[in-house]
Amino acid sequence: MAEHSAEHIVSPKTYAAVLTALLIGTALTVYAAKVDLGRFNIVLALTIATIKMTLVILFFMHGKYSPRRTQLVIVAGFFWLAIMLGLTLQDYSTRHAEPSRSQLNELPSSLLRRS
């Protein structure tokens, strides 16, 4: 035991509390999905999922008690993910709208269906 004195042991009580929070989060997200919030349905669903993920990483995966070095690797992983998702999605969401069908009909057919 002596060599492992620095290893943090998370108590079953904490694990049970996290389990309860995750189950409540799951019930909440199913309930919220049936209420019409327009575009905020997706925002709320992803917010709840992110909170659940954070709980799993901090407690089940001991992220809260890991050395700084390990925490840096975890954060870096999500940083690269954010670059991939963020930059690609800002590209797709800011592209000009495709031409309408009537506009397309005015174009010579040789220009159509390039893709």
Next chain:
Amino acid sequence: MHRTGELFGQFQTLEQQKETATLGMWVFLVTEILFFGGLFLTYSINRHAYPTAFGIGGNMLDLNLGFGNTIVLIASSFTMAMSVWSAQTSHKKLVPLFLIATLALGSVFLGIKVVEYKQKFDHHLIPGHSFDITYCSNNPAACGLSGKALEDEKKEIEEGIQAEKANPNDPDANGIVALNAHAQLYFSLYFGMTGLHALHMIIGAGLLLWLIFEARKGRFDANYNTPVDNIGLYWHFVDIVWIFLFPLLYLINRHLA
């Protein structure tokens, strides 16, 4: 390092050795985050392009089975965490018990997934030659659809056809063909993402079997529990992937149903 709890020459303390193993596991999990991230990105772009077809596809999944599976998987993460605690506190008898509980819950998850896949097969929702998004609304008896659920689905598909006709991105759209094409895109991603997730579960189940075998020999205790800890990290990661798959695949358009 896999077989014993002895200190290897390149480390100064057992604690440092353990931290290194954990760090290595996290580096692997970061590659997994980006691996699944690519699929989530593909899903987001296509959902952005074809919101109606993706909404119809999502509403054809069985919410109760998806919800039940989420509960089962979260519970399995809890039992996995408890097996790590048992090892850390040298409750050697408890370690295999919690691992067996984790494996059992993981198997229930995969079993429910099989039931879901079979249902999609019966409902002609496997991408390919026989894919037909209108199969259930045309053959309600075969899908057990009736009453309001049937009317809702017919209405949804009719609205989907109208939306596809109005979509300027598909100048040749004649409604149903485009709707079937885009709904197939949704189901391809559904099977791709849940399939890859299930493959991770199957690999996890194999790892758990080995752990149970070793734990029954009383191998893991406060001094040496690296394999339990690292396979635990893997199992929790697979849980996190499902935490995002569930709302994105099952829930996103329920408010319109």
